[in-house]
Structure formats: C-alpha cells, structure tokens
Amino acid sequence: MGFDYSPWLRPEMMPNIWCPGCGVGIIVKAFIRAMSACGWNRDDTAFVSGIGCTSRAPGYVNMNTLHTTHGRALTFATGIKLAAPDKNVAVISGDGDAAAIGGNHLIHTCRRNIDITLVIVNNGIYGMTGGQYSPTSLPETRAATSPYGNLDRAFDLCELSKAAGATYVARGHVGNAIFLERLIKGGLEHKGFAVIEVMANCHTQYGRRNKHPDPAELIQFIGSRAVSVSQWSKLAPEERGDKFPVGVLHKDTTVPEYTETYKVVQARARERLKAES
C-alpha cells in the first residue's frame, strides 16, 4: 500500500501554484513521509515558510502552517519554538529566501542550535519573481538579471550551515525521493538545528535559460551530478567540477540544544531570585 497523503494535505487548496514538473511537490511529499515516519502529530507541528514558490508549500499541508515574510521564516519559527518548546517546528525555504535575504537569520539559527529542521529547496534561481540569479546560481548561469552570464560565486549551503554551527547537515536531490525522505527524517529526529539542502529543478526559470527546459531531463541532469559522501572524498578537486556530495555531511550530537539550555537559564534565574528574597 502506498502512503496515504490525504490527512496531510488540504485538498481544498488544490490545484497548487507550481508549474507542471516542478520538483517541490516531490520534496514536500518526502517531508510529509518523514514527519509521518517520525510519528509527528499534525496538531503538535508548525510548518513555516518565507516567500517564494517553495514557500507556498505550507498552504497545502494540513497542520499549523505559517507563510511569513521573505527570508524571515526562521525568525518566526524561532519564536514559535521558544514559546512552545515541546512542539515540532519545521521550515521550508527557497535558496534566495534562505541564503540571500534570509542569510543572516540562517547563520544565526545555525549558531543557536535550536531544535528546528530546515529544508532548503535549492533550484539555483529565483523562481517566483521570474528567474533572477540567486546566491546559489553557479557562475555563468543565464538568469533574467544575468543575461551575459552570472559573475557571482555560489554559496555552498551545506558548508555554510556547518561552519555557522548547524549540528545536522545533509544534502539530497529531487531525483531520489526515498533517499531524501531518509535525510529529512534524520533531521527531524536530530535534537538541534538541522539543515537539509535539496538540489532541485526549476525548468521554467532556470532550465529554459540554461539548456534544460525539460523537467524530467533537468531532474536527471541534477541527479547525474550527485556523488555520495564516501565517493566525494575520493574525488580529486579537478574531478569534482559541477558535482556535489549527497548524504549526511555533518552530524554533531554533543552540542546542547537552545531551548534545553534556556531551561537552565530559567532555573538559574529562579535560584538567584530565591537567594535574594
């Protein structure tokens, strides 16, 4: 029997806004299966996003959902988690949302190690606004705002998250949904801030400008560049090219989680108050 998505979705919200062939549906489904596999109760879960094509996802998912402002999803999610530490909080973001306008919030949420799971749908472009380059667009990418080729260098979101202090960092891609579900599940189970980057297709805004207009072909092309973490370490730098490692890239269970640490602060405050009175 296949997975029954019906309790997890809001059928009255369909059809969705995504282009036919968009990979974000694959990712949202993997997210849902991962939540289900973790035993997450929809009543006790908040699903938060910013602004962008990807960020429309929570509107279609049947739980406590929040569609915030561009780039700021993690700040709202942090408020929810702090006010309700025993609830589950998950966030979904586009690459522009998470790493351009929201880049500051991303690194600081990593640093705090608060128990939130972030999935970044990295399609290397601004989908919603019409295909402008993003901080993860590769050099030479043709975008609405780089008609002569993108001159920026791209962020490696996993390296960035790891360096900033995230304690679970993984990368998957839209062409392997089963593997992706496992990576997201690992993030949900992890007690701390988890970042899962998903290499994804935007054939409409990226593909048409960069010789990959067909969604199936683009998804396959992305998959062809994925290399397992173990293989990756064996590749020489010149062999790496436009390939990227997939799997769990970093996991550290020794770092205290933020809301747990705050309970210590509360205990200290009460003790000091008692001592003073």
Place this chain on the structure above:
Amino acid sequence: MSQSNDRVFWPGNEIIVEAALRAGCTFFGGYPITPSSEIAAHMALRLPQIGGTFIQMEDEIAAMGAVIGASLAGAKSLTATSGPGLSLKQENIGFAMMAEVPCVIVDAQRGGPSTGLPTAPAQSDIMQARWGTHGDHSVIALTPTYPRELYIETIRAFHLAELYRTPVYVMLDEIMAHTTESFRIPSADECGIIKPRSEYTEARVNSWRPFNDYFQGQHLHITGLSHTAEGFPTTNPAIVHKSILHLVNKIVNAQPQIERNAEYLLDDADIAVITFGSPGRAAREAVLAARANGIKVGIFRPITYWPFPVQTVRDLVDRVKAVVVPELNLGMLALQVEKSAMRPEVRIHPVNETGGIAIEPERILAAIEEAQRGI
C-alpha cells in the same frame, strides 16, 4: 508583584518591563538600541524568573519575527526598539497587522533620520508608527507622559492588542525612557483589564481569519498574503477588498472606545496647548506660569495618539481662540490638529525642537504669550 500601594523608583524603561509582566507578557524578542536597550536587559533578568523567555535576536527584523511566532504559539509578546530599529521592523509589523497577531511594540524615540541622535529625545517616529508599513492599514499607538501613565498604558497596550488582534505601539522618547522618579504602582482597578488570551472570546469578532493560536487542533493557515476568512490566499477582488476594510475598520470603528486623553485646566481656556509625551510635562509648568499671569490656558494630550481623536480635537479647537503645539519634531502633531480643526481662523502656534533637547517650559510660555497677544 509588589503591593499596589508600593512606591517605586524606576526609570521609564523598567516601568515598561514591570507593567508588561503584570499584563501577562511571557516573551520578549529584541535587539539592542539606545535609548530602549534597558528594556531588553531588564527583560533578560526578569522573564526567566517567571518561566518566560527572553531572546536577543540577530537584528530587529528577526526580533519582530520571533515576537510574532511566539504570539502565534500563545505567548503575550513584546519587543522594544528605537528609530533605526523601528524602520527595520516595519515589514513584519505589517505582517502582524495582516495576519492579525497580537503583540506590543515599544519605541523609545530618538533623533532621526538615520542614526541621527542616538542618545537624545525626539518624537519624530509618530508618523512612522501610523504609516511605516506599506499598504492600507489602521494602527493603535499610545503616547503616555508620566510614569504612572506609562505603566497603565503599557498594560492597556497588551489589552488592546488582544482585543483588536493587532500590533499596538507604545511610543515614548529618550527622556521618558531614562528618567527615574518615584511613583505609586497603580492598583488593579487603575490598570484596567488584565486577563489571559484564552478569555478574550469577545475578540473573535475582530478577527478576520479564524480566531485562535497554534496547537489547538485547528490547523490554522496564517499568511501575509491577502486571504479569505478561512485564512487561505485569495486574489478575489471582492474578498480582498472586504478583508482590508475589516483590518482598517475594526480599529477606526472602535476609536471612541480606544480614545483616551488627558485634559488639564481646559474648562475656561482661551488657549489650548495640545501636546503629547514628555513635552506634556514642560507644558504643565508653562500653563501654570501663564495662569499666574492671568492667561486662560489649558492642556490637551492625546494618550491614544492613533487612531487620532479627531472629533475631540475638533470640538476643543471650536471652543478656544488659539492653539499651541509643542513637539519634538517639525510639526507632526500640528499637522494632525490642523487636519482635525474646521476653523481656519484659529491660529496654531508651533513649538518645535529637533536638536535632541527637551522643550523648556519657557519656550512654551513664550508661545502661549504670543498666542494671547494674537487673540
């Protein structure tokens, strides 16, 4: 909490914290900025003592986001900032208006634009409080003058936020933020309504989207997009228009209930000093001095600044022969008085200061005397 007849000796910034805690605030998200910083520092000390949560976020945008998130999870939430920080918060404040999320924003005003005068008083954010975020909206902003008022209005801000399902501003200035003086903590009666959010069932009518917080089994969708009464995005022109009218009118129509003013010696007055915030104190000295010289002058202070008490000001201006408007900006209140008044023959005598200093009573007295000569 201390006994209601306790006298305390607190700076304005500490008054805000203690009043917020009394109102049931359990969450503060902030970012340091003069002259509001002590609010955050005091919250960091006090909130964990009562099982609440304080967090210093990475900037004011994040602080505002965290406050909204915490409020959605059920916590009465506060943030505090000044000038540049208020500018940064504006987009998320608009979100809180659109998504009808109760929260309180304190702005300890300093000189601007830009970094301006970080350590000096101003009242030049009052229009930003009204119009700072984009799109049609209404807003509630409270402008107390004295310590007890600051305490009571901070508590009322939480009540109004819950009742009207909207962010509410408490606007003070550097002088009020840092002036320490003795006052008696108001009694429960004087504080007005204080109750948990769960008891605000009457607020239901003020909520366009489905009423409630998260984690109550309702699976709310909350968005800054224009949305239906079910909370889901829509571009249907009739529904969108209706929702915007709801956001604006729930506050406009409640103006008589939200209105609160302070009046002083106005009964026989020929001249009204109309002012708000800390200049209200200098105005009092000036009015007493003018009265000693036989000038019939009194004071009108809107304590609910937004929505502005248009009709009350109109009636007042009808009764007097001249108006003096002292304010720490270049005429934002005067503009509002002018807009409210229907009689062009009533002269408005502005007293403006943007140099980061208080308006001395002598300047207001001089303006009163000039107004008297012109009558």
